[in-house]
Amino acid sequence: MTTIPDRLTRRGLLQRSVCLAVGALAPPDLVSLAVPAKSRVVLVRDARVLDGRGINGNVLADMLDATVCKLLGENDPVHAWRQVVRPHDVVGIKSNVWRHLPTPPALEQAISRRLVDAGVKAEAVGIDDRGVLEHPVFARATALINARPMRTHHWSGLGTCIKNYVMFVPDPWSYHGNACENLGVIWRKPEVDGKTRLNVLVMLTPLFHGTGPHHFNRAYTWPYAGLLASRDPVAVDTVGAAIITARRKAHFGEERPIAPSPHHIEVADRRFGLGTSSLDRIELVRLGDSRDNLI
Amino acid sequence: MQMVRIRLALLAVAVVSPLSAPPTAEGAETLRSVARALPAEIAGLRRQGEDELYTPTTIFRYLDGGAEVYLAYGLRGCLARHYVGSGTEVTVDLFEMPSSRDAFGIFSHDQDGEEMSAGQGALLRPGWLSFWKDRFFVSLSADRDDAEVRAVLRELARTVAAAIPGEGLVPELVARLPTAGRLPRSVRYLHDPVILATHLDLGPDNPLRLGAETEAALARYRRGGSGAALLLVRFPSDARAAEAAASAWAAVLGGAAGAVPMREAAGRWRGLQAAGAMLALVVEADDRDLAATLLGEALAEPAPADGKSGVMP
Numbered sequence: 067m068t069t070i071p072d073r074l075t076r077r078g079l080l081q082r083s084v085c086l087a088v089g090a091l092a093p094p095d096l097v098s099l100a101v102p103a104k105s106r107v108v109l110v111r112d113a114r115v116l117d118g119r120g121i122n123g124n125v126l127a128d129m130l131d132a133t134v135c136k137l138l139g140e141n142d143p144v145h146a147w148r149q150v151v152r153p154h155d156v157v158g159i160k161s162n163v164w165r166h167l168p169t170p171p172a173l174e175q176a177i178s179r180r181l182v183d184a185g186v187k188a189e190a191v192g193i194d195d196r197g198v199l200e201h202p203v204f205a206r207a208t209a210l211i212n213a214r215p216m217r218t219h220h221w222s223g224l225g226t227c228i229k230n231y232v233m234f235v236p237d238p239w240s241y242h243g244n245a246c247e248n249l250g251v252i253w254r255k256p257e258v259d260g261k262t263r264l265n266v267l268v269m270l271t272p273l274f275h276g277t278g279p280h281h282f283n284r285a286y287t288w289p290y291a292g293l294l295a296s297r298d299p300v301a302v303d304t305v306g307a308a309i310i311t312a313r314r315k316a317h318f319g320e321e322r323p324i325a326p327s328p329h330h331i332e333v334a335d336r337r338f339g340l341g342t343s344s345l346d347r348i349e350l351v352r353l354g355d356s357r358d359n360l361i
Numbered sequence: 362m363q364m365v366r367i368r369l370a371l372l373a374v375a376v377v378s379p380l381s382a383p384p385t386a387e388g389a390e391t392l393r394s395v396a397r398a399l400p401a402e403i404a405g406l407r408r409q410g411e412d413e414l415y416t417p418t419t420i421f422r423y424l425d426g427g428a429e430v431y432l433a434y435g436l437r438g439c440l441a442r443h444y445v446g447s448g449t450e451v452t453v454d455l456f457e458m459p460s461s462r463d464a465f466g467i468f469s470h471d472q473d474g475e476e477m478s479a480g481q482g483a484l485l486r487p488g489w490l491s492f493w494k495d496r497f498f499v500s501l502s503a504d505r506d507d508a509e510v511r512a513v514l515r516e517l518a519r520t521v522a523a524a525i526p527g528e529g530l531v532p533e534l535v536a537r538l539p540t541a542g543r544l545p546r547s548v549r550y551l552h553d554p555v556i557l558a559t560h561l562d563l564g565p566d567n568p569l570r571l572g573a574e575t576e577a578a579l580a581r582y583r584r585g586g587s588g589a590a591l592l593l594v595r596f597p598s599d600a601r602a603a604e605a606a607a608s609a610w611a612a613v614l615g616g617a618a619g620a621v622p623m624r625e626a627a628g629r630w631r632g633l634q635a636a637g638a639m640l641a642l643v644v645e646a647d648d649r650d651l652a653a654t655l656l657g658e659a660l661a662e663p664a665p666a667d668g669k670s671g672v673m674p
Binding site for chain 2: 220244277283284286325
């Protein structure tokens with residue numbers, strides 16, 4: 067963040083946002099998992115979101131608006147969210163409560179606010195992680211918003227948007243085989259299938275290396291100050307994984323592959339058809355700070 | 362929701378960890394007796410709160426996402442203590458395992474860091490020190506990393522190690538691994554196929570039929586400019602070893618039984634050999650002779666070893 071024009075402000079972003087044609091995106095109640103030939107992923111970064119005391123919720127809300135507007139080719143965030151949900155939708159926001167690096171509550175609230183702005187009834191919005199199978203809103207959800215931070219993970223290599231749905235099954239441990247390669251199958255279960263309207267991968271302070279029983283040390287996070295968003299869960303995870311891989315190389319001074327391999331991302335593409343895991347087939351749109359983007 | 366989580370944890374233990382014994386009063390007392398020997402204040406830090414005691418069924422509440430590693434080695438219990446002071450918080454996690462072999466195994470799982478003297482082997486990384494002694498694996502996690510904190514971790518590690526009275530044996534299987542050309546800190550000891558997959562990718566579906574009753578030792582080698590990885594597995598019976606060999610021939614060596622070693626797709630060599638209850642597998646070998654030599658050496662009768670070595674092989 068070196069120059070004023072590079073700074074993200076709600077107004078500035080909205081003024082500068084380009085209304086991109088995304089005709090491949092049908093109305094949300096028809097599309098869900100269907101993705102265009104080239105998946106769009108929006109990366110927004112703003113160093114001000116980490117203000118020294120924690121996460122600045124206002125800046126984070128602006129970042130969310132910027133990503134969703136850019137993703138859907140709208141100037142007005144409410145119009146953009148109206149592409150994501152319909153007023154009759156019942157929406158579950160699938161967050162992540164991992165205590166060392168949870169989905170920021172400010173992001174959960176910003177998503178919730180925009181859903182209501184878009185016409186969804188407040189009582190038809192639920193936020194949960196571990197309790198989604200018992201949550202009354204999730205039980206009748208017609209739409210899901212998937213939001214979680216990216217981090218390395220003991221069993222799956224990376225904690226990804228794909229992996230975030232593991233709590234939709236009663237036996238998450240049964241998906242641990244071969245580095246959780248079959249996580250994608252969960253996305254085809256009735257509780258989830260066809261409902262995901264947006265995936266937000268939180269890259270504010272990603273964890274790029276895990277050590278110890280708690281798999282967390284601040285020394286292995288860095289202030290990337292980013293958000294990634296896409297309709298396509300595989301594409302957003304692919305971009306996130308590339309950033310983590312680049313950060314590991316920069317930190318360790320050598321290639322240090324993520325272990326175990328997060329191949330559940332590629333498997334979600336190849337075996338389950340959830341999206342694209344090829345950077346060649348991803349349209350990455352960058353907003354905000356460009357320094358040390360790592361991709 | 363709490364009830365559901367507890368139910369999930371119980372099921373998880375049943376599925377993931379056949380080694381895990383139910384928590385016993387005796388097991389908890391062992392951990393508490395070690396904890397009683399720890400000071401309330403050390404290196405400018407003061408103990409905060411009560412010690413937390415976790416069993417194989419409650420460890421999921423504490424190690425969110427990482428408990429399975431410890432369960433895969435048969436965790437008996439975990440005692441956590443927090444120290445705070447000078448803007449630092451240090452968490453001492455004391456894991457009691459079924460045997461010193463398993464404490465060694467957990468320690469071998471992550472071999473990054475600077476070697477230091479504590480217990481029977483210790484490593485220091487940014488904000489984390491781990492060591493093993495007897496059947497205990499000990500983790501000291503700090504919330505920051507600088508010279509002052511590293512000094513605190515070193516002092517705390519030596520204090521905790523002194524509170525553990527006994528010493529344990531390095532797994533005998535590890536002593537069977539050839540030593541010539543073995544890369545430093547490349548040895549891993551394990552039971553579980555998911556743990557193996559974090560160190561060596563042999564493909565899906567557990568081709569070596571690893572499980573709680575099997576022991577596996579892995580090491581990497583470099584001899585004369587050529588590298589290779591050797592996995593030595595001991596099964597509870599000859600029949601189980603033969604069954605695993607048949608599975609591995611099909612899944613890892615493409616069904617080329619008898620062709621030892623054979624070329625990998627990447628142009629390197631791999632080979633498999635079984636003898637009684639033992640099975641040796643070499644993969645990623647840069648040349649055929651190295652693969653064949655390592656297979657032979659791995660299944661040869663081992664020389665008597667000093668099983669009490671305090672240094673990571």
